Amino acid sequence: MPGSMPEGKQFIKDFLISKNVKRVMDVGPGSGNYVDLLSGTGEYKDYPGGNLSNVWWVGVEIFEAYITIFGLYNKYNDIIILDIFDLNWDQLDRFDVIILGDVIEHMTISRAREVIKQSAAHADWVILSLPIVDYPQGSAWGNEHEAHVEQYSIDRVRNSLLANYEIVDSYEGTVIGTYIFRKKDE
Numbered sequence: 001m002p003g004s005m006p007e008g009k010q011f012i013k014d015f016l017i018s019k020n021v022k023r024v025m026d027v028g029p030g031s032g033n034y035v036d037l038l039s040g041t042g043e044y045k046d047y048p049g050g051n052l053s054n055v056w057w058v059g060v061e062i063f064e065a066y067i068t069i070f071g072l073y074n075k076y077n078d079i080i081i082l083d084i085f086d087l088n089w090d091q092l093d094r095f096d097v098i099i100l101g102d103v104i105e106h107m108t109i110s111r112a113r114e115v116i117k118q119s120a121a122h123a124d125w126v127i128l129s130l131p132i133v134d135y136p137q138g139s140a141w142g143n144e145h146e147a148h149v150e151q152y153s154i155d156r157v158r159n160s161l162l163a164n165y166e167i168v169d170s171y172e173g174t175v176i177g178t179y180i181f182r183k184k185d186e
Contacts, residue, residue: 008129008178009037010047011171012099015127015180017050021096025123027084027115028103029059030066032075058095060084085111089118098123104161105130109150112161120165120183132157132177152177 016038026034036042040051059076061067062083072079080087085107098119104112119126132154152161154172157179165181172178 007173007176008171009044010049011169011178012127012129012180013037013044013047013049015169016052016097019096019125021052021055023056023058023093023095023097025058025060025092025095025098025119026076027060027098027100027119028106029061029070029072029076030102031070032059032072034099034101035075058092060087084115087118089122092122095123097125097127099127099129101127101129103130104128105150105152107150109160112150116161116165120181123182125168125180125182126165127178127180128157128162129176129178130157131175132172133175 012034024034024038026032029035033042033044035057037044037047038052038055040047056078057076058078058080059072060080060082061072062081064081067073067079067081084103100115100119104115107115116126116128130152132152154177157177158167162179162181164184166184168180168182170177170179
């Protein structure tokens with residue numbers, strides 16, 4: 001779905017509000033709920049904790065129709081229309097944060113690992129939010145990319161996807177797991 005469950009959102013906001021965040025990449029923004037969350041707009045206008053300001057937002061969206069449907073050009077400074085797996089990372093400046101919110105479950109685990117690797121190499125922190133229970137989902141909104149390709153558990157996230165990264169903090173709810181991680185110091 002182009003939206004997202006509220007589980008873990010306050011956790012994300014609390015973490016990011018405490019940081020000096022100026023550049024954010026939001027992968028698969030869908031309706032733009034992370035911009036809304038961190039700017040205190042839309043369905044997140046009543047979430048406590050303040051808002052981020054003066055942030056340069058880059059959205060990477062695979063489904064071009066969402067840009068018009070959800071007015072993403074009004075929410076993001078830049079929109080890149082392509083599959084995140086095909087992004088030429090070296091053409092972009094470094095980010096403070098890359099958000100992989102409800103994205104990884106839509107690709108094979110080998111693609112997910114590569115996207116996580118590139119994200120960690122190009123940001124100070126990466127936020128991964130995804131279902132940690134069996135959560136099948138098919139196409140939605142005419143978007144075949146909404147289908148869930150992989151299912152994850154807490155164990156699979158921690159011991160497979162993020163085994164080679166430093167998990168800075170995490171929230172594991174009933175359905176959604178949210179992990180803030182970065183490259184390990186070498």
